[in-house]
Amino acid sequence: MNTADRAVVLELRGVSRVHGEGAAEVHALRDVDLTLVEGELVAVMGPSGSGKSTLLTLLGGLDRPTSGEVFIEGQSLADLSTKKLAAMRRRSVGYVFQDLNLIPTLTAVENVGLPLELDGASRRTARRTALKSLEDVELMDLADRFPDEMSGGQQQRVAIARALVGPRRVLLADEPTGALDSQTGEAVLRVLRRRIDRGGAGLLVTHDARHAAWADRIVFLRDGQITDTTASELSAEALLGTGRHV
Amino acid sequence: MALLTEGPRHGYQLRAEFEARTGGTWPLNVGQVYTTLQRLERDGLVEGAGAADAEGRIAYVLTDAGRAQAADWFTTPVDKTSDPRDELSIKLALGVGMEGVDIAALVQAQRSATLRQLQDYTRLKRQADDAHDLAWELVLERLIFSAESQVRWLDHVESRVRRARRAEPASATAADTERVRS
Structure with missing residues (x-):
């Protein structure tokens, strides 16, 4: 399906963020436009200090832009009170960090269901929805394990399940494979990719080109600006000659 | 030669198998394959296995020297x-x-x-x-x-x-x- 036909999940319109004032003024982001549609995974690359973290905090509604607007599922975050913004975050946005993703005293399914419970769902409903989400990351069998009874890769998959549990559509990942060995990291990305193919949208911040290559688009940030975007559209024939037909 | 270690093949088969196994990443033309086979035959590394088939194609097999060289090839590092x-x-x-x-x-x-x-x-x-x-x-x-x-x-x-x-x-x-x- 063409991306033009799909619903917009996440949008930045002319977003700038300035920290500090006067001589100490730092332009963390300058006039950034970015749109993610349903089923899309976008990777963000760039040197440290290029604005990647600022981008994530603005998209997650953890900070407000100096100018421009952020939309999650069509709703402008600027129009929301602090309380409503917090509710929106709980319902729509999930994070996956490099490590320390899960609450150690809760099982996998309890971790995944937690945002639903915090949002008022009954424990039973939360469990049912969380199990469905664990199934999407192929972890049904480990639902009742505690984080320290799981491998690093499995814990990251639980974090992915939690990020997109129930009504949540936005996954924001900050170096999710950073603490994993190369094979495990790739397995996690494979699961993340499959999960996003089923619905929702994901933004993946990574410095690893091999991992960024799992995304539909790779966006470059430099000094707070998007300097380039790459997207893969080639057929296998165009890529490797006529020998292989897929 | 590596493919011939698996048994007799004629030129078209060698090309088809090479391309199938490498995903068509390095296309070969069949002329190249036959020229190579002739050179290997001259050097005593392969020999014809019996008569030509109905379409006039001759299958080749490795000689003992050819088998040794193919085995060597797998374990020799590629020159930078x-x-x-x-x-x-x-x-x-x-x-x-x-x-x-x-x-x-x-x-x-x-x-x-x-x-x-x-x-x-x-x-x-x-x-x-x-x-x-x-x-x-x-x-x-x-x-x-x-x-x-x-x-x-x-x-x-x-x-x-x-x-x-x-x-x-x-x-x-x-x-x-x-x-x-x-």
């Missing part, structure tokens, strides 16, 4: 100098000393192109994985690792050139001052 000339290195080496060549733009353009390739290879790898095609997956991973290493090298070039340029204005100013004095 067999790599083709590296146009990108040449471009950078020439560009970095020239006025009016924007190295940052050169690096960015190349990195975008390489990342796009990396995305394409990754997509094909997913398909190879789904199809349980290990041979093709290994070839694709070779391309993926090599593209990744190029991206890392380009990141390095970019920061290296930035650092060098940052150090430059001071010496340029000194040279200008020299000129004014003289």
Whole structure:
């Protein structure tokens, strides 16, 4: 399906963020436009200090832009009170960090269901929805394990399940494979990719080109600006000659 | 020769199998295959196995010497100098000393192109994985690792050139001052 036909999940319109004032003024982001549609995974690359973290905090509604607007599922975050913004975050946005993703005293399914419970769902409903989400990351069998009874890769998959549990559509990942060995990291990305193919949208911040290559688009940030975007559209024939037909 | 270790094959079969196993990454023309077979026969490494089939094609088998050489080939490291000339290195080496060549733009353009390739290879790898095609997956991973290493090298070039340029204005100013004095 063409991306033009799909619903917009996440949008930045002319977003700038300035920290500090006067001589100490730092332009963390300058006039950034970015749109993610349903089923899309976008990777963000760039040197440290290029604005990647600022981008994530603005998209997650953890900070407000100096100018421009952020939309999650069509709703402008600027129009929301602090309380409503917090509710929106709980319902729509999930994070996956490099490590320390899960609450150690809760099982996998309890971790995944937690945002639903915090949002008022009954424990039973939360469990049912969380199990469905664990199934999407192929972890049904480990639902009742505690984080320290799981491998690093499995814990990251639980974090992915939690990020997109129930009504949540936005996954924001900050170096999710950073603490994993190369094979495990790739397995996690494979699961993340499959999960996003089923619905929702994901933004993946990574410095690893091999991992960024799992995304539909790779966006470059430099000094707070998007300097380039790459997207893969080639057929296998165009890529490797006529020998292989897929 | 490696494919002949599995039994007699004629030229068309060798080409088809080579391309199937490497995912068509390096297409061969059948003329090349037959020329190679003739050269190997001359050197006593292969020999014809019986008469031609209905379509006039002769199957070849390895001789003892050929079998030994094929076994050797698998365990011999590939010579580094067999790599083709590296146009990108040449471009950078020439560009970095020239006025009016924007190295940052050169690096960015190349990195975008390489990342796009990396995305394409990754997509094909997913398909190879789904199809349980290990041979093709290994070839694709070779391309993926090599593209990744190029991206890392380009990141390095970019920061290296930035650092060098940052150090430059001071010496340029000194040279200008020299000129004014003289």
